[in-house]
Amino acid sequence: MSFPAPAAGHLPQPIREFLTELALRAGIVDVDGTPLRFTPHDFRRIFSTETVNGGLPIHIAAKLLGHLDLNTTQAYVAVYPEEVIRHYRQFVDQRRTHRPSEEYREPSDTEWQDFRDHFQPAQGRTRHLRPALRDSLPA
Template sequence: MTGLTNADGEALFFSPHNFRRIFVTDAIMNGLPPHIAQVLCGHKSIDTTIGCKAVYPAETIEAHRAFIARRRASRPGEEYRIPTEEEWDAFLSHFEKRKVSIGTCARAFGSPCIHEHACVRCSLLRPDPAQRSRLTDIRDNLIARIAEAEREGWLGEVEGLQVSLAGAQGKLDQLDAEAARRPSTVNLGMPTFADIADRTTTTSTDQHCP
């Protein structure tokens, strides 16, 4: 038992076979020939070694590349032309305008803001952890405005403020969830062959040269 837990809070258990799969995958992905990995692992069949390699086979990758090539060939050639200076400037300016006070807007290029810049309501806003205090101030201000509207009888304004409050609280919850996920990732490291190999050797004194 490692003492580590997954995203659901369940304990993680590792066996020597898990680390063998990690070792084989890392070794082959870094250029070690599969038949050498087979010898290191003591496998009788190279199919066993390939089965431990947690990557897609070459056939799958080549099939995907062929599919992409066919799709590109079927598209009009003018779509692959060099963009004009005006088009390139418009593209860059779109991303320059994505930064807002409480995070980054993730709407697609060329699309308008459907929420009229009411960012706390928008699902496309990626909140910035550094702006958590600003989000908290916005939420607290909305709570105070809702209380004032209810006290003054401005019932038509309460509903809109409650939608904004739910959005602001949702962004804070999103930041909390992301912060909770970060410490759960633990780097277990990669054992080297020297760490797991038996370094002791035995020589027989009964052997004689012919």
């Protein structure tokens, strides 16, 4: 099920008027005191922001909104730096609950050296490559 946006100008005027009246009754005003006006499209943006910032994967939000391109949904979603940090920390915390605690220790000097050596140029370390690939490397 998705909720694609109606074509521009095809939304019944009574809905727009209803939203305006609700905002007036609720006393929702801008910083300068002028009444805020809402459109149904504003609620699509609010929905996408709240759901994605609340943890819904953005590709699912895109489906719900009827977007064919993920970039469209990303443009809808207001991402706040603190939200990104909070979600990242939640992800890491959740991930750590599923991983052995040994994985979160400091590496030994030998492990660091092995890691560094892995990314050094492959001079003299091509014997593990298939012959066709090994023979295509510069001498």
